[in-house]
Amino acid sequence: MEQIIVTLFTRQRCSLCEKAKKAILEVKQDWDFTLEEIDIDESDELTELYGIMIPVVHFNGEEVAFGIIDKNDIRNRLHEKIKTFKLK
16 A cells, blocks of 8 residues: 655644644554655745645645644544545
């Protein structure tokens, strides 16, 4: 099965980003995925794209959540993604 890459777009001094990372790490205890974290302040393009939306979560490049990140929502979306992989 294809490895899922969870990308968290974040920035420093962002309390919502810290909470999102904590929620994703909790989910990671039960799910096998790679987590990458990208600071949008290191890219003008990303800052323009996500500046007011962060934190933003992608699964394999597809946006799945932004703003307040709920660990149950992340779990449900991972489950949907796994089902999609199995159907291919």
